[in-house]
Amino acid sequence: MGFFSKIKKIWQSPEDIAQQAVTEYADDAGATTEEPTSKPIEKAAETTTEKPVSEEWQKDLTLSLRQAEPRLSEWLNVILQGVDKADDTLWERLTFLFRALGAAEEEGRKFNEAFAKWLDNMGYQGVEEFRSELQYRLALALELEDEEDERDRLFLKLSEGISKTKEQITKRIDGLLSAHSSMDDDFWEEFEEILIMADVGMEAADQLMGNLKARAKAAGTNNTEDFKDILRDELEEIFKVGPRIEAVNPPxxxxxxxxxxxxxxxxxxxxxxxxxxxxxxxxxxxxxxxxxxxxxxxxxxxxxxxxxxxxxxxxxxxxxxxxxxxxxxxxxxxxxxxxxxxxxxxxxxxxxxxxxxxxxxxxxxxxxxxxxxxxxxxxxxxxxxxxxxxxxxxxxxxxxxxxxxxxxxxxxxxxxxxxxxxxxxxxxxxxxxxxxxxxxxxxxxxxxxxxxx
CATH class of the missing domain: 3.40.50.300 (P-loop containing nucleotide triphosphate hydrolases)
Incomplete structure (x- = not known):
């Protein structure tokens, strides 16, 4: 199911979703009265078949989900409100989120079991310890990895990950731009040195500079103030992936x-x-x-x-x-x-x-x-x-x-x-x-x- 279909599902009436949830729980005799177990894996598996104490929490949760901005991070804020550790409430709410987004109940059950196993292995209990991992897993499981918020998280991770390369290239480029007012021969010679220092290599550096000079000429500019925009456009072109046949005969x-x-x-x-x-x-x-x-x-x-x-x-x-x-x-x-x-x-x-x-x-x-x-x-x-x-x-x-x-x-x-x-x-x-x-x-x-x- 696509992202917008999932949003549409969330925006059903709260009564419809709550009633659907209650109906799917209806085969069970009643609410559990067991003491919380120390085994999160077992509890996660049980939660998908227990009947909730009341359907009111489902109506309230649905209303909150509908009122939230349609982003995974915001939905997760709603799900985790009042939850400070991995307990029954967490598993119930995650199951409900899967159902509200139109995912099969079996998907929610498997997700809970796998995540509980991970928590058990890591020894995590508090939400702050596992929230980032939970959002990452939900983004993959619910096919929301291309969502804007998840892209923002990826961009931040990418920025942090290339910090050493960035220091090698960007700071030197900034110094180059401050020392030159035009893209003359001296400018290109110094830029080539920057590329070599960052291990772009001679052949690729020559090719890149040729492309950049052609872009600058086509744009009718020799001003170094335009250089970063020209370089950014060229890099985007270099990394552009052409269409490919993604379908395969399984497996x-x-x-x-x-x-x-x-x-x-x-x-x-x-x-x-x-x-x-x-x-x-x-x-x-x-x-x-x-x-x-x-x-x-x-x-x-x-x-x-x-x-x-x-x-x-x-x-x-x-x-x-x-x-x-x-x-x-x-x-x-x-x-x-x-x-x-x-x-x-x-x-x-x-x-x-x-x-x-x-x-x-x-x-x-x-x-x-x-x-x-x-x-x-x-x-x-x-x-x-x-x-x-x-x-x-x-x-x-x-x-x-x-x-x-x-x-x-x-x-x-x-x-x-x-x-x-x-x-x-x-x-x-x-x-x-x-x-x-x-x-x-x-x-x-x-x-x-x-x-x-």
Whole structure:
């Protein structure tokens, strides 16, 4: 259900929604009189089948939701009003929110159970400890991630994440603009130095400056006061993603490629986490069979996330792992297969042959697979990330890029270089260690955050 449909659902009469809620609870004998349990997971599961003490709270809650600004953050304010910890009231209200937005009751139940399990693992009870995570999960589960408020949260996170790159680029640009009144040869020479320092690279820097000079000429300006607007427009153009066919024949198969040490394992876990919050059944396959540690780490993450896992053991044929994982995926009704692969660049010829063999094998088992080949690169490696993109793109083909550790580097200019030289879309960026810190990449927001004063 789309966002505006959800708003329309909220704006039903309170009596209609309250009556619907009461009817759906009607099969149960009466209100619970149990003492609160110390097990939040059990309580979250029970709440979806208990009858509320009164329907008045539902009418009041619906009125408050209708009167609130139609944004997830405002709806969450209403839901959490008077709630200071994870108790019965929280689970009842979250269930009611799902119902009010037209989501299936089963979705609300699963959401409550998963969130309660997370709270239990983290040892959190107070609302202030888990509110941010709750909003993030609701945005994914209710398909509200593109909502303005959630975009604002992402923009803030992105701005914080690129602070080191921003310091390297923006402050130097500000100094450059204050020292020059026109975009003359000296201006462009100093700007090139700024780009090189930020690891944009010579080739990409030359291309970018050529584009910027053409934009300035087309706009009929040589005034440095116009430079930031011209640069922002150019960056938005560089990051623009063309139309792509998103539909796949399920299950979707995603092959994760990249050298060892770039964060593939945690990236796979974060992708699985996002997909599960969106209601997908996920299988992780350990195709990096040359490192026992890689298999063990993926198994730990799969167990933590509660998703499916397949491995054959160290030294197994990676293509055989992919083939049998595909068997399991089809037989057990998985929606998404995330296939890890090896990343041994010192044997790059064999590695690329291996990747192509995996692609052929899964394609025979499931027509159209793999649907995407995702390259993971580490932003902190700067120009090395650029050379890795070139190597994998030429040898195995890259459909999209995930850039990790962007929050830990001043070399974020590699984002520009990769997009400019290879025209491969960057779909996610890593902005921290937490599961929710893998965020969708938006080129317009990146340009805005980078050049903000």
């Amino acid at each position: 979707e198969v995603v092959m994760i490629i990249g050298v060892n040490g770039v964060g593939k394992t945690t990236t796979i876990a974060k992708l699985a986490y996002r997909a599960q919050l969106q209601g997908r059944k996920v299988l992780i396959a350990a195709g990096d069979t040359f490192r026992a540690a890689a298999i063990d780490q993926l198994k730990v993450w799969a167990d933590r996330l509660g998703c499916g896992f397949f491995a054959k053991g160290e030294g197994s044929d990676p293509a055989a792992v992919a083939y049998e994982a595909m068997d399991k995926c089809l037989a057990e009704g998985y929606d998404l297969l995330l296939l890890d692969t090896a990343g041994r660049l010192h044997t790059k010829v064999n590695l690329m042959e291996e990747l192509n063999k995996i692609k052929r094998v899964v394609g025979k088992k499931h027509e159209g697979a793999p649907h995407r080949s995702v390259l993971v690169i580490d932003a902190t490696t700067g120009q090395n990330a650029l050379s890795q993109t070139k190597l994998f793109n030429e040898a195995a083909g890259v459909d999209e890029i995930i850039l990790t550790k962007l929050d830990g580097t001043a070399k974020g200019g590699v984002v520009v270089a990769v997009s400019l030289q290879y025209k491969v879309p960057i779909t996610y960026v890593g902005l921290g260690e937490k599961m929710e810190d893998l965020r969708p990449f938006n080129g317009k927001d990146f340009a805005k955050a980078l050049l903000a004063s």
